[in-house]
Amino acid sequence: MKPVEVIGIDVSYGAKKVLEAISLHAEKGEILGIIGPNGAGKTTLINAMSRIVTPENGEVYLNARNLDSFSFREMAQQVAVVPQGISISFDYTVRDIVMMGRHPYIGRLSSATSHDLEVCDRAMRLANVTHLAGSSVNEISGGERQRVLIARALAQEPKILLLDEATSNLDISHRIEILNIIRNLTDEITVISVFHDLNLAAYYCDRLIMLKEKKVFAIGEPGDVLTRETINAVYGIDVLVRTHPLTGKPYILPVYGSTTKHHQGQNVHVICGGGTGSNLLYVLHREGFEVSAGVLNLLDTDYATATALGIPCITEAPFAAISPGAREDLERCIDAACAVVVTAMPIGRGNIENIRILENYREKPIILFCDDGNQAFQDYAGGEAEAIIRRLLDRGAVTAERIEEVLQVLKRAA
Amino acid sequence: MRRTASITLLALTGILLASMACAVTLGPASMSLGSLFTLPNAWKIFWDVRLPRVIAAVLVGCALAVAGTAMQGLFRNSMADPYIIGTSSGGALGATLSIILFAGTGRPVFAFIGATITTFTVYTIARQGGKVPVETLLLSGVALSMLLSAFLSFLMYTAGQSLHQIMFWLMGGFWNVSWDDVRIATLIPVGCLAIYLYARDINIISLGDEEAIHLGVNVERLKQVLLFASAFLTGIAVSIAGAIGFIGLITPHVMRLIVGPDHRILLPAAALAGGILLLWSDTLTRTFAGDMPVGIITACFGAPFFIYLLRSRMKA
Numbered sequence: 073m074k075p076v077e078v079i080g081i082d083v084s085y086g087a088k089k090v091l092e093a094i095s096l097h098a099e100k101g102e103i104l105g106i107i108g109p110n111g112a113g114k115t116t117l118i119n120a121m122s123r124i125v126t127p128e129n130g131e132v133y134l135n136a137r138n139l140d141s142f143s144f145r146e147m148a149q150q151v152a153v154v155p156q157g158i159s160i161s162f163d164y165t166v167r168d169i170v171m172m173g174r175h176p177y178i179g180r181l182s183s184a185t186s187h188d189l190e191v192c193d194r195a196m197r198l199a200n201v202t203h204l205a206g207s208s209v210n211e212i213s214g215g216e217r218q219r220v221l222i223a224r225a226l227a228q229e230p231k232i233l234l235l236d237e238a239t240s241n242l243d244i245s246h247r248i249e250i251l252n253i254i255r256n257l258t259d260e261i262t263v264i265s266v267f268h269d270l271n272l273a274a275y276y277c278d279r280l281i282m283l284k285e286k287k288v289f290a291i292g293e294p295g296d297v298l299t300r301e302t303i304n305a306v307y308g309i310d311v312l313v314r315t316h317p318l319t320g321k322p323y324i325l326p327v328y329g330s331t332t333k334h335h336q337g338q339n340v341h342v343i344c345g346g347g348t349g350s351n352l353l354y355v356l357h358r359e360g361f362e363v364s365a366g367v368l369n370l371l372d373t374d375y376a377t378a379t380a381l382g383i384p385c386i387t388e389a390p391f392a393a394i395s396p397g398a399r400e401d402l403e404r405c406i407d408a409a410c411a412v413v414v415t416a417m418p419i420g421r422g423n424i425e426n427i428r429i430l431e432n433y434r435e436k437p438i439i440l441f442c443d444d445g446n447q448a449f450q451d452y453a454g455g456e457a458e459a460i461i462r463r464l465l466d467r468g469a470v471t472a473e474r475i476e477e478v479l480q481v482l483k484r485a486a
Numbered sequence: 487m488r489r490t491a492s493i494t495l496l497a498l499t500g501i502l503l504a505s506m507a508c509a510v511t512l513g514p515a516s517m518s519l520g521s522l523f524t525l526p527n528a529w530k531i532f533w534d535v536r537l538p539r540v541i542a543a544v545l546v547g548c549a550l551a552v553a554g555t556a557m558q559g560l561f562r563n564s565m566a567d568p569y570i571i572g573t574s575s576g577g578a579l580g581a582t583l584s585i586i587l588f589a590g591t592g593r594p595v596f597a598f599i600g601a602t603i604t605t606f607t608v609y610t611i612a613r614q615g616g617k618v619p620v621e622t623l624l625l626s627g628v629a630l631s632m633l634l635s636a637f638l639s640f641l642m643y644t645a646g647q648s649l650h651q652i653m654f655w656l657m658g659g660f661w662n663v664s665w666d667d668v669r670i671a672t673l674i675p676v677g678c679l680a681i682y683l684y685a686r687d688i689n690i691i692s693l694g695d696e697e698a699i700h701l702g703v704n705v706e707r708l709k710q711v712l713l714f715a716s717a718f719l720t721g722i723a724v725s726i727a728g729a730i731g732f733i734g735l736i737t738p739h740v741m742r743l744i745v746g747p748d749h750r751i752l753l754p755a756a757a758l759a760g761g762i763l764l765l766w767s768d769t770l771t772r773t774f775a776g777d778m779p780v781g782i783i784t785a786c787f788g789a790p791f792f793i794y795l796l797r798s799r800m801k802a
Contacts, residue, residue: 124696148702155697161562162692162747172690176702180683228701 073136075100075232075262076121081130083116090116091127092286098232101259105273106266107297108283109307114266117283118236121264122153134232148176152225154238157217160209166220167205170196173227192227199223199253215246222253233257235265239272251276274298274321282306298322312380327354327381337362340482341409343426347373348415352441355475356413357381361482364405367398367426394425402429411437411485413478420452427460437485438469439478491751494744498758505762506544509769510536542663542726543768543780544761545671547733549723551760552678553716554734555741555753559688560712561623564742565795567735568601568720571627574731575634576604577717577724578655582638586645594670598721604630605717657781658730660768667726677719678757684711685749692747730781732788733760739795 076098083091091113098104106114119125121132123139132139134150142150152173160169173195174188184192196202199222204212209220218238225233233254239247247269254263255276267273273280274294282290282297284306290297303311303324310327339362342349349365350373356363366386368375378385386401388394394402406412406429414427430438440461442448451457465471472478510532550568557566568574580600584593608630612623635656642652654661681688687708691698698705723730737760738752745751767783775783 119696122700124699144699144704145702148700151700153700158693158697160693161564162742164689164747168689168748169693172693172701175686175690178686180686 074098074133075135076264077133077136078117078121079131079133081120081127081132083113083120083125083127085125089286091120094120094130094283094288096281096288096291098262098264099278100262102278103255103263103265103276105277105280105294106264106283107268107270107273107280108289112283112306113286114283115236118153118234118264118266121232122151122234123147145176148228150230151232151234152228152230153234153236154218154221154225156237157214157241158221163208163210165205166201166207166209166212166223167192167196169209169220170201170205170223170227173224176228191229195223195226198226198257200249215242215249218242218246218250219253222250226257231261233261233263235263237266237268240268247272270298270303270324271316274323275316275319295322298324310381328358338482339364339409341365341405341412342415343412344368344374344415345372345417345423347377348417348443349374349413350377351443352413352415352475352478353377353381353383355479357383359479364409366405367394367402367423369422391422393422399425399429402426406430406433406436409436411439411482413439413441416440416442416449418450418452419457424453424457424460427457427464430464431460434467437481438464439481440464440469440471441475441478442471442473443475491745491748491755495751495754495758498755498762502544502758502762502765505765506540509540509543509765512769512773514773538665538668539660539663539768539772540765541668542671543660543765545668545674546660546723546727546730547737547760547762547764548678548757549671549674549719549760550730550733550764551737551756552681552753553719553723554760555738555749555756556681556688556712556716557734558738559692559749560709562692562694563623564739565624565735565792567732568716568723569729569731569734570624570631570792571605572608572631572634573601573605573717573720574724574729575631575638577601577721578729579604579634579638579641580721581725581728582641582655586641594673594722594725597725598718601721601724602714602717604634605713605720609713653779655728657779657785658724658728659771659777659779659781660727661772661777663726670722671726673722674719677715677722678753681712681715681719682750682753684708685753688712688749688753689747692749728779728781730764730784732784732792733764735795736788736791737763739791 074097078094078096081091081094082089094117106117108114116125120127134142170192171184174184174192177188178184193202196205199219201216201219201223204216204220209217212220235254239250242250251272257263277294279292280294280297281288282302289306290302298313300311300313303309312325312327314323314325316323340356342353342356342363342365344352344365345368353363353365353374354377363383364385365374365378365383367388368378368385369388369390369392371390375385375387386398386405388398412430419427449457449461470481472481513536554567557568557571558564577597577600580596580598581593584590584596608623608627611626612619614622638655639652642655687703690701690703691705691708695705738756741752741755741759745755764780768780771778771780771783
């Protein structure tokens with residue numbers, strides 16, 4: 073018997089479909105997170121489980137009992153909801169608000185019993201708002217007000233707690249405080265919560281449901297749901313997924329790509345290594361260039377960056393010199409590119425072929441990029457690298473000290 | 487909190503009783519309570535004129551204040567009031583229809599029907615996607631109220647009624663109140679009690695419809711009950727004394743400042759205060775102002791108060 077079971081529900085607002093064929097269940101005592109971009113239907117899903125909206129198809133069961141068979145009062149004894157925040161027109165005290173959580177237990181002709189008062193006191197203690205009991209809800213801070221709403225939900229003694237972005241409006245310390253309170257609730261309470269912050273979701277949830285355009289896109293443990301591919305498919309952004317060094321949970325680092333691509337379809341090849349090209353690769357990628365990189369040795373920092381950004385990369389085994397196969401790939405990339413950028417990197421016997429090949433291209437625009445002038449080409453190839461660079465400059469290669477200059481040259485080359 | 491609330495309620499009850507005792511002695515013919523038993527005329531004035539009028543004023547004040555309190559809670563808006571959202575005009579139109587068509591038979595029923603239809607119409611017009619924004623509620627109430635008042639004036643005018651009569655229905659007054667009206671007014675405590683049974687629900691719905699559903703309130707039914715009960719109270723009040731404004735606006739507001747927003751205390755406090763307020767307004771007009779419509783008095787302090795609320799709302 074699952075605390076919550078949703079079977080194939082469709083929800084529409086008027087003619088607009090908001091949820092389509094959603095099925096899910098929650099296990100007793102778990103925290104189930106609902107994630108997805110704005111408009112994916114997260115709040116509507118919470119609303120369907122708390123009967124604010126009625127699905128046109130499909131069923132919702134609470135402990136194997138159909139949602140429709142509950143009275144409003146019975147429903148409120150099973151399910152409590154913590155909203156994102158509420159605006160309260162009148163000056164109720166904190167205790168007034170928390171006592172409202174007992175409403176489903178008090179008959180129309182009766183008033184609160186001592187048991188109701190005890191439950192209310194315990195709820196306020198759990199949510200750490202006891203000291204606020206006499207204050208007006210309109211005079212306390214946003215974080216305190218959210219805790220009051222949690223206390224009110226706990227006063228309902230629910231089996232299921234639904235949170236609709238209950239912490240989204242709070243600063244990080246209050247978010248963590250409130251989520252810790254929720255995670256420390258008894259094993260009897262099942263929590264289903266909408267999250268905007270993927271890292272909080274990854275840490276606090278036992279399982280995640282990822283929504284995309286009205287449908288369930290992925291479901292499972294945070295490590296399985298939060299991958300670079302799913303996040304890209306659902307949110308349309310590029311991220312790096314790492315493991316949090318302390319918690320062992322997935323940790324998402326956005327790549328902060330710009331959404332406006334100015335240079336769609338313009339190919340640029342970057343020859344770099346040792347981390348000298350990472351920033352440049354990122355900027356070119358963000359600006360919308362079709363970037364290729366290489367030849368790079370596996371394990372090189374720039375190689376890691378290129379793969380993280382999804383940039384095609386010509387590779388060679390660690391510490392190995394450039395093979396004829398890699399050289400052919402490099403030629404193809406250079407042929408396709410409208411310009412080649414060479415970053416000021418250490419050049420040795422292993423990678424000298426990268427620049428030696430450029431001497432065959434008389435017409436190709438070449439940019440030598442020395443970041444801020446701090447870096448220079450370091451020749452570990454007994455003078456040959458320096459000689460090649462000098463000849464490239466003689467035949468018209470430009471130097472750039474800042475990335476903006478590189479972008480200007482590339483614009484002209486297009 | 488509990489204690490201050492009960493003290494306030496006791497004090498209000500005391501003030502109300504004292505005011506009633508005081509009001510029966512005041513009037514164009516001033517007389518002391520002691521003279522009731524010595525002068526035969528004095529008893530007649532007391533029993534036939536002043537007592538029914540005082541009781542009616544108190545009960546009508548209660549009705550309007552309780553209806554106003556319920557509406558303010560329901561609409562989460564301390565500017566709602568049966569007069570402003572058009573319920574009173576609807577009631578007045580219903581009452582005049584009964585006068586013109588059936589010589590006044592079933593006047594309270596007509597007033598109730600008129601008040602109910604108007605309330606639900608305004609509510610439907612103002613409702614946008616399940617919410618009732620303050621601005622549209624007030625504007626649609628005012629618009630409908632003007633239309634209904636024009637209808638009322640037209641009907642009364644073509645039916646050959648005096649302007650004084652038209653004025654009565656538009657501004658309200660107690661000058662032809664009799665014991666029959668008091669008998670109708672005994673329905674007012676019933677309506678107030680019905681609303682009081684939902685006091686806790688009103689507390690909760692004042693947080694918002696969805697919140698109320700989460701806390702186990704059958705929101706749609708509650709709205710119907712409250713709107714019906716408010717229209718019932720307003721209908722009876724209007725059929726007795728015409729459309730008196732602002733009692734339902736001011737009383738809940740002032741009482742909320744004194745006893746707080748908990749409707750279990752606010753409703754009885756507003757009922758008592760509404761009675762006191764309207765009783766003194768009526769006493770004022772019949773003693774010092776040649777019995778002009780009492781609505782003029784209530785509007786004189788009610789409208790500035792409304793403007794003050796509007797200003798402080800805009801600042802916030």
